[in-house]
Amino acid sequence: MTVLLGCIADDFTGATDLAGMLVKAGMRTVQMIGIPQEPIGNDVDAVVIALKSRTVPTAAAVAESLAALRWLQQAGCRQFYFKYCSTFDSTAKGNIGPVAEALLSALGSAFTIACPAFPANGRTIYKGHLFVGDLLLSDSGMRHHPLTPMTDANLVRVLQAQIRGKAGLLDYAVVRQGEAAIRARFKALEAEGCNIAVVDALSNNDLMSIGAACADMPLVTAGSGIALGLPQNFRRAGVLADDRVADVLPPTGGLRAVISGSCSLATQGQVAAMQAVHPSFRIDPLELARDSSRVSAALDWSASRIHDGPLLFYATATPESVKTAQAQLGTAQAGRLVEEALAAIARGLLAQGVGQLIVAGGETSGAVVSALGITGLRIGPEIDPGVPWTVAITRESGERPLALALKSGNFGTPDFFLKAWSRLSESL
Ligand code: ADP
Numbered sequence: 001m002t003v004l005l006g007c008i009a010d011d012f013t014g015a016t017d018l019a020g021m022l023v024k025a026g027m028r029t030v031q032m033i034g035i036p037q038e039p040i041g042n043d044v045d046a047v048v049i050a051l052k053s054r055t056v057p058t059a060a061a062v063a064e065s066l067a068a069l070r071w072l073q074q075a076g077c078r079q080f081y082f083k084y085c086s087t088f089d090s091t092a093k094g095n096i097g098p099v100a101e102a103l104l105s106a107l108g109s110a111f112t113i114a115c116p117a118f119p120a121n122g123r124t125i126y127k128g129h130l131f132v133g134d135l136l137l138s139d140s141g142m143r144h145h146p147l148t149p150m151t152d153a154n155l156v157r158v159l160q161a162q163i164r165g166k167a168g169l170l171d172y173a174v175v176r177q178g179e180a181a182i183r184a185r186f187k188a189l190e191a192e193g194c195n196i197a198v199v200d201a202l203s204n205n206d207l208m209s210i211g212a213a214c215a216d217m218p219l220v221t222a223g224s225g226i227a228l229g230l231p232q233n234f235r236r237a238g239v240l241a242d243d244r245v246a247d248v249l250p251p252t253g254g255l256r257a258v259i260s261g262s263c264s265l266a267t268q269g270q271v272a273a274m275q276a277v278h279p280s281f282r283i284d285p286l287e288l289a290r291d292s293s294r295v296s297a298a299l300d301w302s303a304s305r306i307h308d309g310p311l312l313f314y315a316t317a318t319p320e321s322v323k324t325a326q327a328q329l330g331t332a333q334a335g336r337l338v339e340e341a342l343a344a345i346a347r348g349l350l351a352q353g354v355g356q357l358i359v360a361g362g363e364t365s366g367a368v369v370s371a372l373g374i375t376g377l378r379i380g381p382e383i384d385p386g387v388p389w390t391v392a393i394t395r396e397s398g399e400r401p402l403a404l405a406l407k408s409g410n411f412g413t414p415d416f417f418l419k420a421w422s423r424l425s426e427s428l
Helices: 012-024 058-074 096-106 155-160 179-191 204-213 225-229 231-236 265-275 285-290 294-303 319-329 331-351 362-371 416-426
Strands: 005-009 029-033 046-050 079-083 112-115 123-126 129-132 166-170 194-199 219-222 255-260 280-282 311-314 354-360 374-384 387-394 403-407
Touching: 005 012, 005 058, 012 029, 012 046, 012 079, 012 225, 012 374, 029 387, 046 058, 058 079, 058 096, 079 096, 079 225, 096 112, 096 194, 096 219, 112 204, 112 225, 155 166, 155 194, 166 179, 179 194, 179 204, 204 225, 204 231, 219 225, 225 231, 255 265, 255 331, 255 362, 265 280, 265 311, 265 354, 265 416, 280 294, 285 319, 285 331, 294 311, 294 331, 319 331, 331 354, 331 362, 354 362, 354 416, 362 403, 374 403, 374 416, 387 416, 403 416
Parallel strands: 005 046, 005 079, 029 046, 079 219, 112 194, 112 219, 166 194, 255 311, 255 354, 280 311, 354 403
Antiparallel strands: 029 374, 123 129, 374 387, 387 403
16 A cells, blocks of 8 residues: 655645645545655555745755655655645745746656635635635735735746746636546647646635546645545545545543643633643743743642643743743743743653643644654544644654644634543544
């Protein structure tokens, strides 16, 4: 059994988004953080390699993407997917165009599509122009993005400025006619010398037709929307079971804890809801700066309670208290102290037998994932939109499996930390 679909995402959250889509569409998916050093299990239908290549220099983005492609080729993938943001986030030079061209040529292929459309999130493409809700991309907030300001909604023009070859357009008039017409137009565009065609799409139905028409295309480049339409191709080819349940995780067991370094509004409510029911331990940057034994104090506190039910460790604080800490320590130092402490607590908790861990906060999650030596995540059932349970993949095999939910700041309902556990046991 080999992997069917090999994906390269230009950032971490984009990778998570795509992995979630693939799981929902019935493909068992793992998300790897950077290019894997080790082979992955043999019960995987899709791999998403998360790079950080969106805004790095173009040569580096191309080199990393090609290295990811080589790994995916070795894993036996039948088709490759370059995933970028649904607002086509790129600079004047790239990196979407140059990476797409480099992948095409490495695959010995002459033609691919570019389709960031994600109608469910209001991203549609008409006559090559990308809309964000009711606005052209260039009139949306994206025009002020600090790293990738998007000031032109005409994706054919944006793409053409980034590539050596010829950008083209597959117009909605063709897309609406469905799969066969789209396929025929792919051929015609390729014959005209176009190597990347922006494809119009207004609805999920369009994404399904486009996806079906891409069945034999070695490389697809898109946002996560097109992922809706690809699994059906593998089913039709008889290599993906119709009834596959893709979000089942291996059983993890173990004790339960929540670590929260997010100060976002949603997390504040979630912390309060958990505190009302379970014991909690507060981590404060000013205390950390004064007292180097706070982490061991937290772990001592935990050792005597963790067997009785979930515990919460939180640095989550009100904006005023964050400001006070930042004024005294500096913003970076306050953040670093908290992240290091929470990461060390995570390590200690695993040693105490925690096998089910929720981490709140994007940066906090990054710190915990790296402190635990996690190289990838097997994607499981969704707790709330955009936040799945996962099982961690680490370099050292043979360790106790760890169920991990990484929640970015503003995600999740107020009872997230309370309800998440049952979602996990349902899947066992
Ligand atoms: P979110 O996803 O909500 O943005 P992050 O973890 O990405 O959460 O970012 C929160 C940042 O704030 C982290 O760097 C964290 O270390 C820092 N932080 C958390 N609590 C405090 C606090 N009480 N005082 C100062 N900084 C804090």
